Amino acid sequence: MSISTLIxxxxxxxxxxxxxxxxxxxxxxxxxxxxxxxxxxxxxxxxALWCGLPALAFLILWTLLEERIIILAVGASLPExxxxxxxxxxxxxxxxxxxxxxxxxxxxxxxxxxAADRYRALQAISNRCLAVVAxxxxxxxxxxxxxxxxxxxxxxxxxxxxxxxxxxxxxxxAILTTVGILLSVLFESIRFFELxxxxxxxxxxxxxxxxxxxxxxVGASGAFGFIxxxxxxxxxxxxxxxxxxxxxxxxxxxxxxxxxxxxRAVAKPxxxxxxxxPTVVYGFFAxxxxxxxxxxxxxxxxxxxxxxxALGAGxxxxxxxxxxxxxxxxxxxxxxxxSLRDGAYALGATRAEAITQVxxxxxxxxxxxxxxxxxxxxxxxxxxxxxxxxxxxxxxxNPLDSVTTITVQIVTLLIGDQEFDxxxxxxxxxxxxxxxxxxxxxxxxxxxxxxxxxxxxx
Amino acid sequence: xxKGHTVDRIVASIARRRARETRLKWAGFMAVAxxxxxxxxLLGSIVAxxxxxxxxxxxxxxxxxxxxxxAPDGRxxxxxxxxxDYESLVRQALRELxxxxxxRTQQRMLYRxxxxxxxxxxxxxxxxDPRLIGTRQRVWLPASSDVDMFxxxxxxxxxxxxxxxxxxxLLAQGRIEKRFNxxxxxxxxxxxxxxxxxxxxxxxxxxxxxxxxxxSFPLGVAAAVYLxxxxxxxxxxxxxxxxxINNLAAVPSxxxxxxxxxxxxxxxxxxxxxxxxxxxxxxxxTLPTIIIxxxxxxxxxxxxxxxxxxxxxxxxxxxxxHHVLPLALPGMLTGAIIGTARALGETAPLLMIGMVAxxxxxxxxxxxPATVLPVQIYLWADSAERGFVERAAAAILVLLVFMLLMNxxxxxxxxxxxxxx
Numbered sequence: 001m002s003i004s005t006l007i008x009x010x011x012x013x014x015x016x017x018x019x020x021x022x023x024x025x026x027x028x029x030x031x032x033x034x035x036x037x038x039x040x041x042x043x044x045x046x047x048a049l050w051c052g053l054p055a056l057a058f059l060i061l062w063t064l065l066e067e068r069i070i071i072l073a074v075g076a077s078l079p080e081x082x083x084x085x086x087x088x089x090x091x092x093x094x095x096x097x098x099x100x101x102x103x104x105x106x107x108x109x110x111x112x113x114x115a116a117d118r119y120r121a122l123q124a125i126s127n128r129c130l131a132v133v134a135x136x137x138x139x140x141x142x143x144x145x146x147x148x149x150x151x152x153x154x155x156x157x158x159x160x161x162x163x164x165x166x167x168x169x170x171x172x173x174a175i176l177t178t179v180g181i182l183l184s185v186l187f188e189s190i191r192f193f194e195l196x197x198x199x200x201x202x203x204x205x206x207x208x209x210x211x212x213x214x215x216x217x218v219g220a221s222g223a224f225g226f227i228x229x230x231x232x233x234x235x236x237x238x239x240x241x242x243x244x245x246x247x248x249x250x251x252x253x254x255x256x257x258x259x260x261x262x263x264r265a266v267a268k269p270x271x272x273x274x275x276x277x278p279t280v281v282y283g284f285f286a287x288x289x290x291x292x293x294x295x296x297x298x299x300x301x302x303x304x305x306x307x308x309x310a311l312g313a314g315x316x317x318x319x320x321x322x323x324x325x326x327x328x329x330x331x332x333x334x335x336x337x338x339s340l341r342d343g344a345y346a347l348g349a350t351r352a353e354a355i356t357q358v359x360x361x362x363x364x365x366x367x368x369x370x371x372x373x374x375x376x377x378x379x380x381x382x383x384x385x386x387x388x389x390x391x392x393x394x395x396x397x398n399p400l401d402s403v404t405t406i407t408v409q410i411v412t413l414l415i416g417d418q419e420f421d422x423x424x425x426x427x428x429x430x431x432x433x434x435x436x437x438x439x440x441x442x443x444x445x446x447x448x449x450x451x452x453x454x455x456x457x458x
Numbered sequence: 459x460x461k462g463h464t465v466d467r468i469v470a471s472i473a474r475r476r477a478r479e480t481r482l483k484w485a486g487f488m489a490v491a492x493x494x495x496x497x498x499x500l501l502g503s504i505v506a507x508x509x510x511x512x513x514x515x516x517x518x519x520x521x522x523x524x525x526x527x528x529a530p531d532g533r534x535x536x537x538x539x540x541x542x543d544y545e546s547l548v549r550q551a552l553r554e555l556x557x558x559x560x561x562r563t564q565q566r567m568l569y570r571x572x573x574x575x576x577x578x579x580x581x582x583x584x585x586x587d588p589r590l591i592g593t594r595q596r597v598w599l600p601a602s603s604d605v606d607m608f609x610x611x612x613x614x615x616x617x618x619x620x621x622x623x624x625x626x627x628l629l630a631q632g633r634i635e636k637r638f639n640x641x642x643x644x645x646x647x648x649x650x651x652x653x654x655x656x657x658x659x660x661x662x663x664x665x666x667x668x669x670x671x672x673x674s675f676p677l678g679v680a681a682a683v684y685l686x687x688x689x690x691x692x693x694x695x696x697x698x699x700x701x702x703i704n705n706l707a708a709v710p711s712x713x714x715x716x717x718x719x720x721x722x723x724x725x726x727x728x729x730x731x732x733x734x735x736x737x738x739x740x741x742x743x744t745l746p747t748i749i750i751x752x753x754x755x756x757x758x759x760x761x762x763x764x765x766x767x768x769x770x771x772x773x774x775x776x777x778x779x780h781h782v783l784p785l786a787l788p789g790m791l792t793g794a795i796i797g798t799a800r801a802l803g804e805t806a807p808l809l810m811i812g813m814v815a816x817x818x819x820x821x822x823x824x825x826x827p828a829t830v831l832p833v834q835i836y837l838w839a840d841s842a843e844r845g846f847v848e849r850a851a852a853a854i855l856v857l858l859v860f861m862l863l864m865n866x867x868x869x870x871x872x873x874x875x876x877x878x879x
Contacts, residue, residue: 004824067727160775164688171681171689174702174749177742181713184720247489254486267490274497276861278803280832281504281854284839288847289503319496326493352479373708380710382806383832387839407712407806414719414810432716436709443708 003063006131010059010138014052017142021047024149038156046155049162050145055138062130070122074115082111185436188429195423196224201430203227207393207404209413209424224427226434228393232310232403236385237378239314239399240321244378245371247318248325255326256333257355275323283387286316291388298400306402308390314399317384321374328373332366332450333359365449372446376439382407406431508851514639514652515601515609517572517628519551521580522594528584529591539585544577548599556624571624573600575641575653600641601634603651603845609634642852646818647834651845654838656853658820662733662813662828663860667802669737669824670744675794677741678748679783682790685749686756687778707746714743715810723811730812731827739811740801747800751793755786760879788875792868799864803857805832831857 025043029036036043071094075083082093096109100116149155193201204225251271255264291312298305305311336359344354360367390402391412413428527550528542552568553559559568576599583597584590601609608625628634645655681703689696718739722728728735759782767777808814813829814837821828829837831853838850 064726064728068725071727156773160773163775164684167680167684167688170677171684171699171749172695173677173681173742173745174699174706177706177717177745178702180721180742181709181717184717185713188720247493250486250489251493254483254490258483258486259490267494270494270497271490274493276800276803276865277500278805278832278857278861280803280805280835280839281500281858284835284850284854285500285503287839288507289499319493319500322493350475350479352482353475355482376708377710380712382710382712383836386806387836407710410712410716411806411809414716415814429716429720432713436713439708439710439713440705443705447704 003059006059006134007056010052010055010134013055013135013138013142014048017051017138017145018044018048020142020146021045021149024146025155028149028151035151037152037154042155042159043149043153045159046153047142047145047149049159051138051142053162054141055134058137059130059134062126062134066123066126066130070119070126073122074119077118078115079111181436185429185433188426189433192423192426192430195426200224201226201427205395207409209409209427222423224423226406226431228395229404229406229409229431230434231395231397232389232393233379233405233407235310235397235399235403236314236317236389236405237375239311240317240378241371241375243315243318244321244325244374248322248374249329249367251322251326252329252333253355253360256330257351257359271323271326274319275327277320279320279381279383280387282316282320283383283385286312286384286388290316303400305400306390308388308402309400310389310403311399313385313388316388317378317381320381320384321378324377325370325374328370329363329367332363332370335366336362365452369446369448369450372442372449376442376446379442380407380435380439382411386411406435410435504851504854507848508853508855510610511642511848511852512639513610513636514641515606516598516635516637517601517605518596518598518633518635519548519555519572520594521547521551521597522554523547523580523584523591524550525592534588534591536585539588540581542581542584544580544584547580548572548576556627567620568624570602571605571621571628573602573652574650575600575648598635598637600652603843605634606652607844609636642849646820647816647829647837648818651843651849654846654849656831656834656849656856658817659829659831659834659853660856662736662817662821663802663830663832665733665821665824665828666736666740666808666830667798669733670740670801671794671798673737673741674744674748674797675791678745678794678797679752679787679790681745681749682752682756683778683783686753687782688774703746703749707750710806711743711804712806712810714739715807717742718807718811729825729827731815731817731829732825733821733828734824735811736808736813736828736830737824739807740798740804743804743807744797744801747797748790748794751797752786752790755789755793756782758789758879759785785877788871792872795864795868795871799861799868802861802864803832805836808833809836831860 022040022044024047025036025040026033029040033040074097075090075094078093082090085093093112093115096112097115097119100112201224204223205227206223206225207228208223251267255267259267291307291309294305294309294312295307340358340362341354344358345351349357385405385408389408390404391408392402393404393409394401396403410428410431413424413431524547527546528544529538531538549565549569552571553565556568559565579599580597583595605621605625608621625634641653642655644657645653646658648654685696685699689699718735722735722738723730728738763781763785764777767781768774772780808830813833815827815829816837817827817829819826835850835853835857838846838853841847
């Protein structure tokens with residue numbers, strides 16, 4: 001029985017349980033509903049919750065753990081010499097087993113074949129067990145709840161308490177996600193730092209994670225110094241901010257202070273379109289329109305511009321960030337009290353003087369906070385640089401040269417099938433940790449600055 | 459009046475100060491204009507690249523459905539019809555069209571005029587109507603990508619230059635035609651640009667985004683309701699949740715991909731490359747945004763609604779479920795649709811969980827290996843072939859249309875159901 005059918009059946013059973021609970025409550029009250037503690041429907045909900053919730057919780061838990069347990073069991077049934085293989089080789093064996101499972105033509109290796117058969121058998125058993133246990137849990141839950149129904153059972157309070165717990169649990173998912181992110185990058189990073197010393201990673205000037213196939217090859221161990229990546233990331237972000245900061249700020253000033261309401265009504269939604277365009281579209285634009293154009297322009301001017309230059313990726317990233325900067329700046333400029341402007345006008349200032357000498361200084365903390373958020377976006381942006389920036393790490397601050405970034409390296413290290421123990425894969429998680437810490441730090445500072453500023457005018 | 463009087467200095471400086479105001483105003487106007495011009499350039503270049511992919515060049519060949527080739531042993535059952543060598547029928551037709559071409563290399567070049575999907579096309583024809591066997595039919599077959607690019611006047615098609623005399627000959631006979639590219643909307647990915655379509659990626663996106671909306675909307679609403687209506691003020695855990703939500707909203711999307719890889723794929727061993735895992739990752743990613751917008755629409759419900767409900771004896775849960783939530787729901791749905799529209803364009807986290815595999819089959823469920831539209835765009839844009847780049851641009855147009863539709867739906871919902879108090 002597939003999971004989705006099971007869920008539908010559970011939903012059906014729960015509705016049935018609702019009906020049973022309702023009937024039971026009405027029967028117990030003997031037609032005198034006012035003798036019941038709660039409205040009759042709450043007895044129905046009470047029964048339905050007892051029917052559905054435990055079964056559903058069990059179902060989710062089982063589905064999440066099933067695969068792991070089956071793999072353990074299949075692993076235990078493998079021949080001795082396979083079991084003693086190092087873990088990454090074992091992972092390869094399991095990949096073979098999985099391919100043998102999905103494709104109709106069986107593998108040649110009888111061991112793999114047997115393992116695949118065992119896998120299939122265990123899965124069938126697990127499926128059947130899951131269905132039986134879940135349905136039994138549902139039935140028993142409903143029966144137990146139905147038996148507990150008495151006129152003085154506070155069904156409404158119980159149902160409401162359960163709902164509130166469920167609501168709280170959904171909001172606690174935010175904590176769980178953060179913990180999940182932290183743990184997943186931390187664990188793999190710690191394993192990475194066991195293989196590569198943290199000092200080498202943090203201060204090394206060389207990044208070439210391609211492990212050699214033969215041990216005697218040059219650079220066989222791979223180099224994991226992330227400084228070139230950091231410099232590349234900062235370089236593209238700097239180009240992006242050089243575009244986005246002035247354009248975004250000037251547009252914000254224009255829209256907030258000068259623009260005719262009709263112009264505003266047209267321009268603002270159009271800017272929002274720019275903010276809604278998927279990053280892969282910007283990447284396409286950067287790689288196939290901007291980069292070739294830059295290279296040709298460079299030839300005309302006698303400059304050599306790499307086809308995957310930091311300039312191209314940064315320019316397009318800047319375009320992407322403009323609406324972000326302008327909308328935050330505009331909000332902040334709007335938040336400056338009118339009395340400050342009026343004061344400036346009363347002293348004889350022109351509009352431009354009021355803006356540049358009063359409004360902007362007053363809004364500066366908010367604008368700075370917005371810029372920091374924009375930088376953190378630029379650092380974490382992935383698709384534009386994956387498509388338009390280079391792959392080889394070069395320690396340079398020349399924007400015409402090709403550089404690579406942290407996000408690009410994460411993607412290139414993790415695309416495709418990899419064993420999960422090689423330093424290459426683990427390095428991606430260490431980079432992820434750096435990225436997470438970097439953007440988180442910027443966000444915290446930015447939010448702090450913005451909040452502090454907001455308080456001063458309230 | 460003496461020189462250097464304050465009034466004089468002020469009068470003298472007015473023109474300069476006014477000019478500065480004009481300059482600032484123009485600079486701001488130019489900034490907006492440049493941004494909008496760049497938007498136009500972005501969309502314009504994509505349309506210019508992509509519209510051609512909605513057309514595909516077809517060649518007319520007089521194919522003789524040779525019984526000797528299709529059914530050499532005279533068996534006409536489906537199995538043997540399916541396995542017949544239709545490729546050689548195409549080749550035969552091409553040789554008849556250009557009898558002057560001789561020599562193996564020349565002939566092999568000639569065969570490159572027609573797409574390798576042409577044989578499949580013939581096989582479908584024969585299977586649909588076996589009476590065709592033994593007849594001669596004029597059949598329109600998809601041209602190969604080289605010919606297609608050449609016919610569309612693409613400069614990058616040097617490879618096709620050697621085919622030019624033949625193409626001219628076909629053109630003169632009216633055997634080349636550009637038609638609407640149906641394959642693009644009905645096929646999955648392919649190694650050949652002229653046979654590649656977006657249906658596979660589109661249905662992958664459909665399953666992924668559908669499940670994302672199904673998961674993130676109820677969870678987001680539940681979390682927002684708890685935080686707005688039930689959560690105790692000045693509680694450590696509640697503060698922690700709030701801080702977390704605000705920070706998660708700004709975490710780069712690729713980090714969510716790492717989370718998906720480490721937790722869903724490695725810890726729970728869920729199947730790789732599936733819409734299920736994609737949707738779980740995108741749900742975690744969009745949840746903070748949905749929670750934040752949902753809270754805004756809950757805050758927009760005036761407090762007297764709550765007081766009135768409590769006043770007539772509703773419990774807190776009844777007040778929320780019967781009165782506050784129905785009023786806030788349209789706004790929440792709008793936020794959720796806009797959030798998922800963003801998720802529809804998301805690429806980076808899905809690369810991490812293996813949705814980049816080359817998948818020809820069209821996914822039929824949450825557990826089939828699939829790719830999504832933005833990833834398909836990335837894969838095609840990365841390819842060296844001109845035909846794929848063109849299709850990537852066309853796929854972008856389709857993606858943008860879908861995002862526009864979702865946003866239009868959200869705006870419609872807001873206009874239609876929004877209440878002002």
